[in-house]
Amino acid sequence: MSGETEFLLAAQEAALAAGRILEEWGEKFTVSEKGPADLVTEADVAAQNAIFALLQQRFPEHGFLGEEGLKEPSGAGDFRWIIDPLDGTSNYVHRFPYYCVSIALEQAGELITGVIYDPTRKEMFAAEKGRGATVNGKPLKTSRFSRLKDSMVIASFPPGVKVDSVPIRRFLHILGKAQTVHRSGSAALNLAYVAAGRLDGYWSTSLKAWDMAAGALIVAEAGGKVTKMSGAPLDLAVQDMLATNGTAMHAELSRLLGEVE
Numbered sequence: 001m002s003g004e005t006e007f008l009l010a011a012q013e014a015a016l017a018a019g020r021i022l023e024e025w026g027e028k029f030t031v032s033e034k035g036p037a038d039l040v041t042e043a044d045v046a047a048q049n050a051i052f053a054l055l056q057q058r059f060p061e062h063g064f065l066g067e068e069g070l071k072e073p074s075g076a077g078d079f080r081w082i083i084d085p086l087d088g089t090s091n092y093v094h095r096f097p098y099y100c101v102s103i104a105l106e107q108a109g110e111l112i113t114g115v116i117y118d119p120t121r122k123e124m125f126a127a128e129k130g131r132g133a134t135v136n137g138k139p140l141k142t143s144r145f146s147r148l149k150d151s152m153v154i155a156s157f158p159p160g161v162k163v164d165s166v167p168i169r170r171f172l173h174i175l176g177k178a179q180t181v182h183r184s185g186s187a188a189l190n191l192a193y194v195a196a197g198r199l200d201g202y203w204s205t206s207l208k209a210w211d212m213a214a215g216a217l218i219v220a221e222a223g224g225k226v227t228k229m230s231g232a233p234l235d236l237a238v239q240d241m242l243a244t245n246g247t248a249m250h251a252e253l254s255r256l257l258g259e260v261e
C-alpha cells in the first residue's frame with residue numbers, strides 16, 4: 001500500500017510500541033482473572049496505555065474504545081479507535097506464541113483503518129478501506145479453497161466455555177465436514193490469517209468489537225467475506241461473526257453452522 005494515511009501510520013506506530021511492551025513484560029508479568037479463564041496481565045494494561053497516549057496525542061478529538069476499561073467519547077468528530085492491546089492473553093501467559101495487538105479506526109460507524117501486529121513473528125497486517133490489505137507492505141489475498149472438505153477452518157470459544165454448549169456442538173459438527181478444524185486463542189490473529197490465505201474460514205459467537213474490528217476490515221480488503229453466521233451484515237456490537245476467503249465456502253459454512261442450536 002503506498003501513500004498510507006496519517007491514521008494508518010499512527011496505528012502502525014502504536015501497534016509496534018505496544019508489541020515492544022508485550023515483549024518487555026514477557027519475563028515478569030503477573031496474571032489476574034477477570035472471570036473464569038478470562039485472564040489479564042500488567043502487559044495488557046501497559047500496552048493499552050501506550051496505544052492510547054500515542055493516538056490521543058495525535059488525534060485529541062477522536063473517541064476511544066479499548067478492552068481494558070477504555071471508554072473515551074469523541075469530541076467534535078465522528079472517529080472512534082477500537083483497541084485490543086493484547087488479543088490472546090491466555091496464549092501470552094502460557095508463552096504459546098500466537099497473540100497480537102489489534103487497532104482499528106471507524107468513521108461514522110464504518111471501519112476505515114485496521115492493523116494487527118504479531119510481535120513474535122514481527123508481522124504487521126494492515127488495511128485501509130478501499131485500498132487493499134498488506135502484511136509487512138506486501139499485498140494480501142485470501143485463499144481459493146471453495147469447498148469445506150478442502151478447507152482449514154478455525155473457531156473461537158468464550159473463556160470458560162462449557163462442554164455441553166452450542167459453540168462446542170458447532171465445532172464438532174464442522175469437525176466432521178472440513179479438512180481441518182482448529183482453535184487457537186487469538187481471534188484477531190485468526191482473522192489476519194484468513195486474510196493472508198493461511199486459514200480459509202473462521203467463526204465465533206463470543207467476540208467483542210475490539211476482537212473483530214481490525215480483522216474484519218483486513219479480511220474484507222484481502223478479498224474475503226465477513227458477515228454474521230447467518231450471512232447478515234456484521235455488527236460489531238453483536239457477538240456473531242463468520243469470516244471466510246469469500247468463495248462459495250462462506251454459504252456452505254453458514255448453512256452448516258445454522259444447523260446447530
Ligand code: IPD
Nearest residue numbers: 086087088089156157185186187
Ligand atoms: C480472547 C481471544 C480468544 C477468544 C475470546 C477472546 P483476549 O481475547 O480472542 O481467541 O476466544 O473470546 O476474549 O481476552 O485474549 O483479548
Ligand code: CA
Nearest residue numbers: 084087088211
Ligand atoms: Ca481479545
Ligand code: CA
Nearest residue numbers: 067084086087
Ligand atoms: Ca485483550
